Amino acid sequence: MTMRRPLAKWLVILGVLHAIVVCAGFFAPYDPIEQDRKNPYLPPMPLHLLDAQGHLHLRPFAYALKLREGTFDQYEQDTSQSVPMKFFRSGAGYRLLGFLPSRIHLFGSEDARICLLGTDAYGRDQFSRLLYGGQISLLAGLLGAGCTLSIGLCVGAAAGYFGGWRDDALMRVAELFLALPWLYLLFALRAFLPLSVSPLKAFFLIVAVIGAVGWARPARLVRGVVLSAKERDFVRAARGFGATDSYLLRRHILPETSSVLLTQAAILIPQYVLAEMTLSFLGLGVPEPAPSWGNLLSNLQQYSVLVSYWWMYLPALAMVPFFLGYLGLASSLQERLEPYKIERRSPGSLA
Amino acid sequence: MQPLLRVEKLVKCYERQNVFGSREKLLALDGVSFAVAQETTLAVVGESGSGKSTLGFCISCLEIPTSGSIWFEGRDIVVLAESERRKLRPQIQLIFQDPSNSLNPRWSVEEILLEPLNLKGKLKREETKQRAVALMTQVGLSSDMFQRSPAQLSGGQRQRLAIARALALEPRVLILDEALSALDCSVQAQIANLLIELQRTLGMTYLFITHDLAMAAHLADEIAVMNRGRVVEQGPAQNILRHPKEEITRHLLAAIPSLDNAERPPLES
Numbered sequence: 001m002t003m004r005r006p007l008a009k010w011l012v013i014l015g016v017l018h019a020i021v022v023c024a025g026f027f028a029p030y031d032p033i034e035q036d037r038k039n040p041y042l043p044p045m046p047l048h049l050l051d052a053q054g055h056l057h058l059r060p061f062a063y064a065l066k067l068r069e070g071t072f073d074q075y076e077q078d079t080s081q082s083v084p085m086k087f088f089r090s091g092a093g094y095r096l097l098g099f100l101p102s103r104i105h106l107f108g109s110e111d112a113r114i115c116l117l118g119t120d121a122y123g124r125d126q127f128s129r130l131l132y133g134g135q136i137s138l139l140a141g142l143l144g145a146g147c148t149l150s151i152g153l154c155v156g157a158a159a160g161y162f163g164g165w166r167d168d169a170l171m172r173v174a175e176l177f178l179a180l181p182w183l184y185l186l187f188a189l190r191a192f193l194p195l196s197v198s199p200l201k202a203f204f205l206i207v208a209v210i211g212a213v214g215w216a217r218p219a220r221l222v223r224g225v226v227l228s229a230k231e232r233d234f235v236r237a238a239r240g241f242g243a244t245d246s247y248l249l250r251r252h253i254l255p256e257t258s259s260v261l262l263t264q265a266a267i268l269i270p271q272y273v274l275a276e277m278t279l280s281f282l283g284l285g286v287p288e289p290a291p292s293w294g295n296l297l298s299n300l301q302q303y304s305v306l307v308s309y310w311w312m313y314l315p316a317l318a319m320v321p322f323f324l325g326y327l328g329l330a331s332s333l334q335e336r337l338e339p340y341k342i343e344r345r346s347p348g349s350l351a
Numbered sequence: 352m353q354p355l356l357r358v359e360k361l362v363k364c365y366e367r368q369n370v371f372g373s374r375e376k377l378l379a380l381d382g383v384s385f386a387v388a389q390e391t392t393l394a395v396v397g398e399s400g401s402g403k404s405t406l407g408f409c410i411s412c413l414e415i416p417t418s419g420s421i422w423f424e425g426r427d428i429v430v431l432a433e434s435e436r437r438k439l440r441p442q443i444q445l446i447f448q449d450p451s452n453s454l455n456p457r458w459s460v461e462e463i464l465l466e467p468l469n470l471k472g473k474l475k476r477e478e479t480k481q482r483a484v485a486l487m488t489q490v491g492l493s494s495d496m497f498q499r500s501p502a503q504l505s506g507g508q509r510q511r512l513a514i515a516r517a518l519a520l521e522p523r524v525l526i527l528d529e530a531l532s533a534l535d536c537s538v539q540a541q542i543a544n545l546l547i548e549l550q551r552t553l554g555m556t557y558l559f560i561t562h563d564l565a566m567a568a569h570l571a572d573e574i575a576v577m578n579r580g581r582v583v584e585q586g587p588a589q590n591i592l593r594h595p596k597e598e599i600t601r602h603l604l605a606a607i608p609s610l611d612n613a614e615r616p617p618l619e620s
């Protein structure tokens with residue numbers, strides 16, 4: 001039973017990460033599109049417990065930032081002006097989970113703003129934008145993977161179960177899809193579509209485009225599983241009891257594909273988050289001012305931002321824990337979901 | 352009397368493509384003919400690889416033979432349309448040789464046992480459940496195994512579950528592919544008696560596939576001996592046992608373990 005723990009561990013880790021993003025309104029201190037034109041490109045404000053005099057404070061605080069003398073965009077901490085962190089503070093209104101109206105934020109401050117990851121060109125809080133951006137990017141990844149897997153499941157099951165010319169035709173198309181240079185086709189496809197569309201439409205466009213691209217690999221995997229499953233004796237036995245094709249597919253064959261599908265989902269979701277980021281980075285995704293991880297990084301296209309404001313890179317690191325979580329989940333799913341691997345005694349117990 | 356099941360010149364040829372793309376043919380059945388009357392038992396014996404299981408698959412409509420015909424109740428079931436074959440299948444049940452493959456490892460014993468009844472429909476939930484319990488007792492299993500998965504049963508218990516499941520539909524013809532081979536003697540006897548009783552009460556017809564001539568002699572009215580896809584010898588069970596004509600039959604007879612060596616038929620080399 002030592003195998004079960006990693007799976008649960010990954011599920012818990014991913015659950016916590018997603019909960020933070022889903023409840024972005026609560027964890028983010030500010031509205032993601034609220035501008036503060038007087039404070040563009042503020043660097044991250046570190047939190048302190050020890051002040052300049054060496055006194056310990058129980059409440060974490062940040063120092064306000066002031067322009068370094070003789071510069072116009074270099075900030076330094078103003079140790080005379082501390083900004084204490086206030087927890088469960090009322091601030092900008094938001095809707096939790098999209099419908100529960102609330103004003104309570106995990107933290108905030110009284111006078112100056114605390115921008116943990118700095119601000120962007122419009123003085124918007126990067127930390128808040130990062131959390132809200134995760135909602136769009138992860139949802140795009142999840143829905144895109146859902147699309148891909150549904151198409152892959154249908155195509156793969158049809159090809160594997162019915163075989164013959166249908167199998168040949170579907171698999172040739174799948175091979176074509178695998179061989180195409182996808183990134184460039186995505187650009188072309190997106191370029192044909194109207195450039196300025198509403199954020200919601202743009203979002204679903206991306207999901208559809210990303211989701212329609214990757215079905216070939218899962219389809220081939222599903223086909224392989226279906227092909228071997230339909231020859232198994234228990235499927236034949238059920239056919240012997242007078243089962244129809246749809247019954248056999250539903251009750252015996254498709255359940256066999258679940259481990260492939262789950263594993264593929266865990267691999268595809270981070271890939272698709274990355275695809276959304278690529279599209280948005282190039283300005284083909286969800287339009288500004290809505291935040292998405294790709295939008296946050298698109299500032300880096302400008303050379304001046306690239307060299308002067310290192311903290312604009314930080315959003316790129318945000319997805320690292322998500323990716324690690326999903327990849328860990330994928331490999332432990334692969335291990336776990338082998339129903340025919342009957343539990344063996346571990347080799348250690350023989351010794 | 353008109354036989355219930357008649358097999359005529361049945362041929363099953365498996366084709367395999369080798370690496371060069373040319374096809375290799377393998378004749379699993381090479382012109383098999385026999386007939387079985389209703390309420391009788393025909394034992395099909397033969398060495399491993401002689402085509403016994405293939406014969407079972409063809410008769411139970413799970414494989415389509417390459418040529419030949421299978422007459423069941425006056426119809427040639429080989430040429431039937433798929434929808435007709437589907438309606439016919441419940442009447443000719445096959446108990447698979449390997450029960451660890453013929454029971455879905457994801458399902459519970461109860462789901463497995465109820466599957467044929469649910470597919471047939473018509474029965475109420477309560478009735479189905481009662482029938483399942485009755486079937487379990489008939490084959491000597493207790494119904495507190497219902498929630499287990501087949502992997503948690505012993506080989507013999509799995510085999511009995513497979514038998515119970517095939518009996519659920521009360522088929523006209525039951526094909527038992529080595530169904531008793533994995534069981535110990537007392538359970539074997541219990542199931543054999545059950546089969547004999549069902550034959551009397553329901554008028555079932557059995558095709559008893561085995562390599563064990565002793566078991567065949569005990570249960571069967573007739574014996575057909577197969578070798579390399581052909582029936583080489585066929586006749587009333589006692590005739591075959593006492594006066595085997597073919598060498599292959601004598602080999603199979605010699606393989607019967609016997610406490611009394613004197614009873615062994617002489618083996619000609």
Ligand SMILES: Nc1ncnc2c1ncn2[C@@H]1O[C@H](COP(=O)(O)OP(=O)(O)OP(=O)(O)O)[C@@H](O)[C@H]1O
Binds near residue numbers: 398400403448
């Ligand atoms: N699906 C298949 N594809 C190709 N060849 C097959 C297939 N099934 C069976 N055969 C071949 O057909 C021949 C007969 O096989 P079959 O399973 O009927 O033997 P059997 O008499 O049941 O043997 P056993 O007593 O070992 O079960 C064998 O040579 C086998 O290799």
Ligand SMILES: [Mg+2]
Binds near residue numbers: 528
């Ligand atoms: Mg066999």
